[in-house]
Amino acid sequence: MRIEKNQLKNVTVNQLMAMGRDILLSYNKLDAAIDARLLALHVLQCNTAELIMHGNEKIAEHLKESYMYMIARRAQGTPLQYITNSQEFMGLEFYVDERVLIPRQDTETLVETIIEYSKKHVLQQAVEIGTGSGCISVALAHYIKNLHITSMDICENALDVARKNVQAHQLEDYITLANSDVFKAYDGEEESLDMIVSNPPYITFEECKGLMQEVKEYEPRKALTDGGDGLKFYREITREGKKYLKQNGLLAYEIGYLQGKDVCAILEQEGFTQIKLIQDLAQRDRVVIGTKI
Template sequence: MSMLKDQPKNVTVNQLIAMGRNVLESYEKMDAAIDARLLALYVLQCTSSELILHGNDEVADHIKESYMYMIAKRIQGIPLQYITKSQEFMGLEFYVDERVLIPRQDTETLVETIIEYSKQNRVEKAVEVGVGSGCISVSLVHYIKGLNITAIDICENALAVAKKNVKAHQLEEHITLLQSDVFKDYDGEEESLDLIVSNPPYITFDECKGLMGEVKEHEPRKALTDEGDGLKFYREITKEGKKYLKKNGLLAYEIGYLQGEDVCNILKQEGFYNIKLIQDLAGKDRVVIGMKL
């Protein structure tokens, strides 16, 4: 890599971070200073205060090389989380790599809505469709006592990442992973679930073309789009899932911010009641919930 050639021989932690920032800035990377610092924390395996405390310490050559290697990956557009293999979600740490969607802060609105609901309603048995990294299922089981989830994904690769996270959080007894195309290979009892939750691939085929390169080129396409109008999974999960939900069971979706009306209508058509549209922290429509009649 060309930028490795002109590096000074001995550098301190602060100088290393400045070098990283300069390279990222010269490639017009947004958040250059933040990324340079986060990668330093990762490569040095230290806390923010240790980074400040040891800013003038000299860095070993192999650390400098790993750091600049990661900076090079970042300028190629590889998302920071795929480099550091980690993302925080609901205050918990998740392993992530190119096999799964990076958990988004928007999705916390979905999880928080269900946690609030569980304070007034019994939520013991659930299915998640499209588990990906496992961030939703793991967080729900972590925060809702007595909850057991069957977590479905069509992709074997995604399930391998979910398995790693379920294990890391020691929740193997409460989360069962299942490879299935939506409910096709799910053989649970009818009218047995308190909750079905999903953050399905909801980006339309057309919108997918206009996505940022970092997302489009590095995150799994199957996690992003239904290759159609963005509503395919809401139709399918609502129709198929209805029979597995108990009477008054909850269906909870994350949605794209322009899909509120359409998704509410899908729930209405399938006979759900108490349908609500909930906004995220930015005030955008983000979650739809409804109850089975």
Template structure:
């Protein structure tokens, strides 16, 4: 059905119905966000001017947005930006969409910084840069480093750091491979939201995720723990004595991470839950003997 000659309010109702029929759980919010972008109005103006006619240009654009969403393309990619920790982040194909659950990871680090001298931190698999940008913005870090194996993701991360006035050193790197050697044994903390979906579970993910978001940001190997094992093991050589390791984890991975961290000499291990009471963050302090020492 064409949206031409509709009022803004009528177009919104039509958009909600279309996305609801397409099986989108958050159809009302998404229809509203897409219409805001199409007409260039914020939420308040959208409702105050609901009886005004929708321009032909806005109608065409909104129809296009709805068609993209019906096909499964994530709303965040259609909008081109998404909010994380109250900050705006550019997103698009090739970069993982920042999610609210990851804010718990950032909050955990900021809370730990209140009692621990965390001044240097490395983010592994930075994606959009939402973690290091937020830490730089809200924390008290002297040096923030971030790596990703994807050049495309680093493009978004660099853009987001500049937009949010965050000073971050980015490196194209497979885990620690291209981190400057000067940082070995010098980091107060390492953080990562690594790929943690078991390979066989990826096919069962929502279309928005499995068909649009980068697979290398999702696939955590047979049991979802491949990247945790690598970072936990190799991270010991990069942390200062007593340095901290922080992870976002899957809802059922808490005990596995607790065991993994303990096996590699980490202590003061903690598992933090999200608002739904599911495991979401794992952390520990490395106090074991340095490799090669």
């Protein structure tokens, strides 16, 4: 759908949102009305109540242009979160862009599992492998008192994003960012960690081919897949990580919903005990945890 410039003259907020919705519908965006409204909230820097209250007011020219540019990006497939540079996770706001995966609700199951675990077990020193946006580490450090995390990622660009989020939530005293390929550059002492946590690239090479356009073409591929069977990093982190865990230390993973048995078997083969498979809100396998003997 093409919008001529004269159609944008003297339009109200509601009329502009309707135009945005119609453009997105013409590009088969399923959440067209929701996306059009969320982009309006972002451009106008207002809340929902203010948007309703001022919906019949005329909108400034520069704001119209910004809005239509964002609608065009969304129509072409750019994820909404990369346009607004924002995503909510565990009740906290995170900065995101094309350098990192967009935090997802499925991952909240991993964080919630660890928070529950921390109510009965002391968690003071931890490592996160593949921190990306930093959402897991930030949420854990926010909700678990006196937890110190070394958050590692192989990608410096991802660490730049994580740094923004650590600073935004004022957690610099609790989160240390480090550039490392799994444990290769980690200089921590052996048997010093209460926990290792990771949401590694677990999508198989074949599954990547069938991903939605917005995931496959916009989110960083290296954060999605290991280029093989999706189990590479579970094997490596479990094997290398156990020497850094204290006795009874926790290993916690997010997994693909078809990987439960395989990841549990990896932990068992490496001598972990109290292995549990936990489901997400959709009753799909989503988290595996185990403790070091």
